[in-house]
Amino acid sequence: MSWEKIEIRTLKDVPKEEYYVAGHRTCQGCGPALACRLIAKAAGPRTVCIVATGCMYVANSSYNTTPWAIPWMHAQLGGIGSAVAGAAAAFKAMMRKGKIKKEEIHVLGIAGDGGAADIGLSAISGAMLSGGDHLIITYDNESYANTGIQASSLTPWGAWTTFTPPGKMLRLGNVRVKKDLPRMIAAGHPNVRYVATASISFPFDLMTKVRKGLAVKGPAFIQIHTPCPKGWKFPPELTIRIGRLAVETGMWTLYEVEDGQFRLTFKPPKRKPVSEYLKLQGRFAHLREPDIRYIQEQVDAACKQLGID
């Protein structure tokens, strides 16, 4: 194992070294950029990182100023599943045949919510089925933010996006209910070893899950909730607070599925009302009381089902 231990419980367990450094051009308060930093820190230098088109490519990995200090490559928007499958197969075959040194090399793929849940879903499903030794991480900022905030299948119900603008005729904005990608992957792929959800506002939990996903021999998947000041319309200093509120209200839940065994990794002691999360974000500003009540009912039902309440 390339780290001393997997579990990161305190600040002392966090490596000092950074593998995602200065040079990126993301917005102030960018949730996905913070996720990349934590992911790279947890994964460490014996990692090959492939990132699909999205914010974390276009705004994040620029020629001559790339922040990545680990080997890095671009994959096409819908290609992250294929990219990690190819890289993992290459290392496996070349090591088995003695063409390169036998050692632990982590294969890590990163894609946004559109790249994972929409255009790349088929390839991710293929990678999860293939049994290759790789981890795919989705940074979920709940929209195609790089192209100017368009709805993805992970955009929540009621959210404003430029494809779902609230108007005189269509009052609600996005009327599609957010796809449950991690449970879809866990339920549909018997080969998958590890599935988890995480949040940038729970960094120790996030880094532990990244290491668990890389340590298992076989495919793993993590979806990270990453607030986006530009797309969600909130001031950049609120990123961490909004990430935390999402978990404290039950709008986002933290769990892992290890070899099919589901476990909550954080249970809010007393859930806050969803309005505390929604009211800080301009993308929900058009919603009325009954709409917010509807979201609250949906979240209550989901939390009950997951065993949070």
Added chain:
Amino acid sequence: MVRVITTGTVAIATAVKHADVDVISAYPIRPYTGVMNELARMIADGELDAEFIVCDSEHTQFEIAKHAAACGARVFTGSAGIGWAYAHEAIVVTPTDRVPVVAMVGNRALDDPGNFGVEHTDVLVARDLGWMMCWPENPQEAYDLTLMGYKIAENPNVLLPYIVNCDGNFITHVRFPVDLPDEELAREFLPPTPPPRPNILHPDKPISIAPHVDYYWGTEIRRQMDQAMKNAIEVTKRVHEEFNKIFGRGGPPFIEEINTKDADVAMIGVGGMTMVARAAVRELRQKGINIGFVKLRRFRPFATEEIREALRKFKVVAVLDNDFSFGSAHCGGILFQEIRSALYDLSERPIVVNYLIGLGGREITVDAMKRIGKEIYEISKTKEVKHIVKWVDVRE
């Protein structure tokens, strides 16, 4: 060496085995699938040690091949017709990532309507993207050009992907005698590990491949690709020389002239139609028509000088296109446009006419070729061109 009677797909699979490929990505579509069936069998029987990935689409196939090659693995993939079209996004970025992927395309008419016949438009849609492209005439050449492909693609001065095109059914499925060398001899020509190159993903040497670039460096990166394709001409010549030396066959790198001695006129084309042309030219010669056939083995890189030298001596050249380019100059075929353009600067150049033949998968017959031969022979006498572009065997 062993002589076997086998198909183009099995010949290519054998070359892939001899190349000791590490990663193979497969998805079925006729008529190329046989190559993957054979490789899967070889792996199951322990004849080849490689990762065989069953994919969810052609896009995935080519993305997998690209990324596996980026990690330093030797790879093989392939497709046909509309499947190759489905992979196009990955096909665009494979050359720009400068990874030596080798693939096979079983040329097939594009949909719609669905059609199992041969057409070359499928692969030629990608002609401008930086893939090297060759057309074997038969399964023997399919083996040879595949093995050579790895050597050319992996040359550090090239590092571009390489396509072996096979006319669907006629080469993919029909059995021919093929000389297969011993694995040891093949590996003397092509060692199992590609030569070192700077752009390999590995933690020992962290690099970034294809970070976002914009206009500031974009032009220089395009220019590097241009140079790589230019370099590929010399590298291809050297690889052919080496292949010929080791195996005692392999032929010329770009052009094979058939019966062109003292010919007044010639036809030029690619792939399996050459077999038909050989018979047509022979019969026409017996009737006193001085005609030859020029087989274009490689379309990318386009060997401008060699093609000019080969064609300048004829009075009339007929370009036979098993492809289309609707709305192009004279509404001609793709080969026609390039060949005609290559001859433009010659002070004395042949009349160049175009025949669109075998489109929609119709069989290319000896009779049709003989008719073309007679027509261009007539043009050489009268200097009168009635049709610059003509559709062959079409009901109007």
